[in-house]
Amino acid sequence: MPPADTQAQRVAVALVVATANGGFEPREVYLGEVRSNEILIRMVATGICHTDFSGQNGTIPVPMPVILGHEGAGVVEEVGAQVKHVQVGDHVLLSFPACETCTSCRKGQPAHCEEGPRLIFGGARLDNSTPFSLADGQRVHSFFGQSSFSSRSIVNGYCATSIDKDLPLSVLCPFGCSIQTGAGTVLNILSPTVDSSVVVYGAGSVGLAGIIAAANLTPATKIIAVDICDEKLLLAQRLGATHAINSSKEDVVRAIRHLTNGDGSSHAFDTTGIKAVIENMFEASANGARIASVASPPKGEPIHIEVSTWIGRGLVYSAVSQGSAVPRLVSARRKLNIPCVNLLILMYRHKFLPALVEFWKQGRLPVDEMVTEYSWKDFAKMQEDVRQGVCVKPVLIWDL
Template sequence: MKITAAVVREHNKPLTIENDIDLDGLKPNEARVRIVATGICHTDAVVRDGIYPTPIPAVLGHEGAGVVEEVGSAVTNVEVGDHVVLGAAYCGTCTQCRSGNPAYCLHVFAEDFGGRRRDGSTSLSKNGEQISSHFFGQSSFATHANVVQESLIVIDKDAPLDIVGVLGCGLNTGAGSVLNELKPDPGTSLAVFGTGAVGSAAIMAAKIAGCTTIIALDIHDSRLELAKELGATHTINSRDAEVVIDQLMEITGGEGVNNILDTTGIPALLTRAAKSLAKRGTLATIAATASGTEVPFEIGDSLIQGWTFKTIIQGSSVPQVFIPRLVELWKQGQFPFEKLVKHYELEDINQGFEDSADGSVIKPIVRLSR
């Protein structure tokens, strides 16, 4: 069938809107989804700019939401008419997947960034030219997508498809990092470096977890104001990185922060974050940074601190379990992620990327169909 999609044809260049893309027939492990809306995530920008190795031309997009229109013969987890959020892909058969850790799939780069199915084919083409598909199992910057069953998460039909797609990656990552991985004790402190979509989700999750000191750090005052609405008890403008340690220690009465979640990937901030931890504290990063990025940590005097550093992917979530839980939390008013979003039409997708990059919009969402 013919579809419309936003295509990456050159690195560091705007996406092109193309109306005559061919979407091939379903493979047995796929469902065809009419995409209603899809979020724009920092990872899309990272791949657009060639930092991660997805072959171009490519259709990106990995926070889709839509309606199942057709189901492959081997798919058992969805039916025609189901409303779905589209999450990250994983192989389902490696030791990590079978241990309940699909976010750490041994084949994550092939599954999410390879641009091809496991048999080497792509579902997208134009006038005989192959276009990379199956980005995160979906490639949702398009009106329709053939989606692998591992990326399909059924949600209640009363959840609005024009906003819930953003739960598929960024908000799943932020909330899951707190609730699934850090698991802070009630009454403890948690700081979030960077209050974009991922960091905002982490702040909301920290409130859900019962943290009583929730510190938001960012260089945009407007984002810090919103962070207060979402649950932050304290804010720090981190533009002057030199004051970060002193301010965090002051807020925590000199004891340091129990858990710190970094979304920035800025080495200098990570170094300061480690120095701001409480004894037995944990520092985690979820930032997508260039290969080879290194962070210097002091390990002499800090030996007696017993602190932990870890990296987290996709909030360490099982998406088919965790994302419906986020929907339920939203219904109860405990996870008000609708405060983060702004909608764009497909022809304005590049403006959405720009607004996200300059901090004027926290979570852009592109509408594909009604």
């Protein structure tokens, strides 16, 4: 248990998962010392992502007990000595952590940080300590460097990006993962050109973010949503899709080729991680197409693609993490090992969250319609609504 003089200021209510497939149980947790590279956040809102449920049910192995949550937004209450880009009182969006010192980080690719897997899924800091404990002293593991299913949290400083204080944290909190991933895949990887056709497989929050970005931020002509849920497809069309295909009712490859004058799609990305869907994406793509995956089948379940056909058709296939984005302007730019000409090209990507927020302010990234707010106390109802397909992007409000 923490020292008595810290308990009053370092207590939080968190949704703790004790065992794989266990429930999200409200527990009182104690927060330890804020390290030099960390910040203390009073959480205001947290988006719910499929990855959180994958951690809870064991699909993604994480140490237990754990506080999940990785789309947090809140107010900074304390700042470690090494954190220079935020101040006490700032309103921040939280994204993924990175070490900032490895080769990938120095190249401006923090989404591929060499320490990323440990910082995101390892459940602890790099020294194996954790910021959280229960009343009996049992340590509680962290997630994504932020553990935002908690009313207050000690967060890896890299995760935080400041935004204007008059902006709605409950709407913008998903920007730290799902919106960044979907929009980033379209803008940073696919980069549709004039007369492009963009197919998005899966109309969840990541796919919808990609559709919105393609419709409002690129010159793409045809934007095709593919899903098995008619309600999600209708939402996709309201948000910018020009066409919708229900893959449970239609032959997807045939339908896409019909909509693209027999050519196939020039750009596409899959958000489902389903083997058959990924294989359909390859088959339904035009020669020379740029295609991407942001989710994968379970380990040990490979996709079957004939490499000679892939080469012959000139397909460019990318595996994308976090939209290949850099959420905020790197605090120490001199660390980046990027040639000057490339640095200018990459400026947009190196402040991606502020750019997305600006697009939202301009009305060019209208994600509001996909957000449904729930009190953190109504977590069970939110889970049921997700199972029933009632909501696309649930957001917890920390209304203690």
